Amino acid sequence: MDDRGGSFVAVRRISQSLERGSGYHSTSAEVVAGSAAWIGKGLSCVCAQRRDSDARPSFDLTPVQEECLRRLQKRIEVQYDSSNPEHQETLRALWNAAYPGEELRGLISEQWKEMGWQGKDPSTDFRGGGFVSVENLLFFARTYWKSFQDLLQKQEGDRAMWEYPFAVAGVNITFMLTQMLDLEAVKPRTMVGAVFLKFLSENESAFDLLYCITFKLMDQQWLAMHASYMDFNTVMKSTRRQLERELLLDDITRLEDLPSYSLLQ
DSSP: OOTTOHHHHHHHHHHHHHHHSGGGSOOHHHHHHHHHHHIIIIITTOEEEEETTEEEEEEEOOHHHHHHHHHHHHHHHOOOOTTOHHHHHHHHHHHHHHSTTOOOOOSSOGGGGGGTOSSSOTHHHHTTTOHHHHHHHHHHHHHSHHHHHHHHTTOSSOOOSSOOOHHHHHHHHHHHHHHHTTTTSSSOOSHHHHHHHHHHHHOTTHHHHHHHHHHHHHHHHHHHTTOOGGGHHHHHHHHHHHHHHHHTOTTOSSGGGSGGGGGOO
16 A cells, blocks of 8 residues: 555556456557548548557647547546545535435534545545545436445445445556557557547547446446455456447447446436
8 A cells, every 4th residue: 555545556556457358459450440440420630640660540620629628638637636625625516415314423523434435534534536436426426316325325236245435446447548549648659549539529528428338338348257255456457448449339429328327327
């Protein structure tokens, strides 16, 4: 465990296990073939270019896509600041959305464990995912309240005796999406990342929406695999593979077209 909090170590472990496999990044051949299919569907502004010094292709972006990517990258870079009133209010809003009618006794409270944080101070868990991980959870709670509550309360399916902690799982999902979409790069280097930027340029909430879809998909995979706590990394890898497949389907022109979007209520 490092000084950034216990949840960061868990997130890093998931990231490393994903990166070890070669199946999670589209190959150069797949990207070029995929880009040809997408050009006719609105991605003509995204062109794959191979650099001699880089085995992976690079995608040129429109000015609009570049600006959308910069704004999202700024969100991802923000760390939680306990002295920032806006950050404090967002954390309170998350509690109120999750448990309407139940008063939060403090930003540091044993109550947070009910949501699936590992301790009484949730900031020690979401430091690894940044402040955006809190924003993702709040967006989920406000936009798809029933789905959020189903996951929070583990109301669907035959649940394991040892379940994944809801909030910490959410932080892991934020981090996984950041890695899968290559959002720290100046330009996307996979077809999945390029496709997502098209959606982002058309919907500024695309990252938050994809987060909600991914959380529900992860829980579906969890139930289908009859998983328990120690299987979480395996479930996350399976979720990522399925999400990448769906993003590259020929008939997907917006995130709402993803098959897993139908899981949200």
